[in-house]
Amino acid sequence: MTDPTLTSSTALAALRAAGEETRLRILALLAQGELSVSDLTDILGQSQPRISRHLKLLVEAGLVERHREGAWAFFRLADRDPAASLLRPLLDALDERDPTITGDRDRLAAVRAARAEAAQAYFARLAPDWDRVRQMQAPAETVEAAIEEALGDRPVRALVDLGTGTGRMLTLLAPRARRAVGLDASHAMLSVARANLEKAGVRGVELRQGDIHAPPVEPNAFDLVIIHQVLHYLDEPARALREAARLVAPGGRLLVVDFAPHEFEFLRTAQAHRRLGFAREQVAGWLGEARLACTLHRDLAPPDGAENALTVSLWLGQDRRAVTDMPFRNPDREVA
Structure with a gap:
């Protein structure tokens, strides 16, 4: 089981990682659910190498978890690292009316809509056979x-x-x-x-x-x-x-x-x-x-x-x- 205690050095590293505009925007987006690097580049309008560098810092600070899905990599907020305990109050306190936060969430909604459309198109090809069994x-x-x-x-x-x-x-x-x-x-x-x-x-x-x-x-x-x-x-x-x-x-x-x-x-x-x-x-x-x-x-x-x-x-x-x-x-x- 993960040690729930948080050392001062761990806390400082987490705060430094979160204390940058793009990384804070990434954390706010991941609070809405897991996203790929491609999703984040589309939403934030930044290059893949730059987004990847920010994500690497967040993962190293224990604020974000990474997992592979074939050729894809997905990221989500960490919930079992002690550093993550600092995160939720900070993200919950963000003003949802802030223009940057609002813009990011609008673009997130567009990315999710496109992803849902592609996923459902795939499923629609399988549905007739599945319906027969149902x-x-x-x-x-x-x-x-x-x-x-x-x-x-x-x-x-x-x-x-x-x-x-x-x-x-x-x-x-x-x-x-x-x-x-x-x-x-x-x-x-x-x-x-x-x-x-x-x-x-x-x-x-x-x-x-x-x-x-x-x-x-x-x-x-x-x-x-x-x-x-x-x-x-x-x-x-x-x-x-x-x-x-x-x-x-x-x-x-x-x-x-x-x-x-x-x-x-x-x-x-x-x-x-x-x-x-x-x-x-x-x-x-x-x-x-x-x-x-x-x-x-x-x-x-x-x-x-x-x-x-x-x-x-x-x-x-x-x-x-x-x-x-x-x-x-x-x-x-x-x-x-």
Whole structure:
């Protein structure tokens, strides 16, 4: 765990880093959500090398975090470095009517609109095939209500959504958590998720590109891990569950949502499904092998009269280790 104390030298370095016009503008923009170097150059009207130098200083001062997404680099405000504790009061005190702040936010809105348009154009090409599968199963509202019922009102300190896709599970569940992370192998799908989260007003979510079989996040760090409609795409679903279980904090939970067994072979070619659903005992057994107790299983029947009907199944795995650091709900997470 990061040491929460702040030394005088660390504080001075952070204040020096923030105490420059362009860097302060960058920090104010990142308070609205993570951005790429390209986004910042478009908004601030400065060269890429200059913006990169400013970002390097902010990262070194512990005020900003950097992560790669393929050939792209994204930046967000740090929230686990002691230096970041100096930042929020400063940014909250900025006058939103200030012409510079207002202009930057107007250009940010334009950048986000263009990004959302590009992301939705990509998703529109996939939507017809996805719509066909959705019509074969229980409505999304029914599935999401069952997910919320399965999780109950237990508070969440940190959650990670493995294979986040469009970011729907993050939109639904990130407001419960102090920290929320979404992982996907596809940069294009992360662009869709980023646009959807921005549209929903969900801030502070960390989106990461990575392999579900080797997730690039800390082990034993998340009291809620989600794998929603992902396992049927994988050659090694049991391995993915084992890796997911490694991320679960003591006393935490792993939620799996996927299809019950079916015989619709056309989904292998039409939708790239590798597995035709999973039996209750199969996933429960994998959870047990990963040292999680399967505390809940539920089947959601497809709509009446649905052609090629699919049953959606939920499994909830519980870590058996004692909880030493009780999670808590963050009442300040902003959701539209």
